[in-house]
Amino acid sequence: xxxxxxxxxxGLAFNAAGAQELGNGKAEYMNSCAVCHGPEGKGDGPLxxxxxxxxxxLTRLSRRNGGEFPYWRVFAVxxxxxxxxxxxxxxxxxxxQQFLPGDVKKYGPNAGxxxxxxxxxxxxxxxxxxxx
Numbered sequence: 001x002x003x004x005x006x007x008x009x010x011g012l013a014f015n016a017a018g019a020q021e022l023g024n025g026k027a028e029y030m031n032s033c034a035v036c037h038g039p040e041g042k043g044d045g046p047l048x049x050x051x052x053x054x055x056x057x058l059t060r061l062s063r064r065n066g067g068e069f070p071y072w073r074v075f076a077v078x079x080x081x082x083x084x085x086x087x088x089x090x091x092x093x094x095x096x097q098q099f100l101p102g103d104v105k106k107y108g109p110n111a112g113x114x115x116x117x118x119x120x121x122x123x124x125x126x127x128x129x130x131x132x
Contacts, residue, residue: 025126028119032095041130053091062131069131075124079117095120 030039036051038044041058048055062069076082080094099119104112 023122023126024119025122025129028123029126032093032098033123036092041127051091055092058127059130059132061127069128071124071128074127075120078123078127079120095123 029041033041034045035047036045036055037058038048038055043055043057045055061074077092079096080092081096096116099116100112103115103119106112107115
């Protein structure tokens with residue numbers, strides 16, 4: 001299983017130059033989310049079959065929300081540090097906790113929190129672009 005995860009992550013990882021060309025949200029998505037949700041957000045990532053519950057199809061969030069993208073709900077689910085009513089059990093990583101230690105180490109406690117929140121905003125904004 002660890003080998004499968006490492007191989008999937010390696011296949012989806014981007015170098016720094018590629019990340020700049022793609023924009024922060026897409027690069028962050030490809031590095032952190034695509035392994036489960038798939039490169040196009042359809043829930044068909046390479047680790048999807050290994051999980052107990054299939055990852056969500058992120059391309060239909062607006063459709064399931066009356067045609068409006070639920071930005072702040074998506075932000076809260078990605079961040080994961082606060083309970084999101086109605087979201088149920090947490091099946092995906094708590095990205096706020098995953099990102100924060102490295103960001104704090106690099107930028108300090110206050111700026112680290114700001115950088116972590118910005119990364120999550122970038123991700124939520126990119127997920128919004130995936131809507132069909």
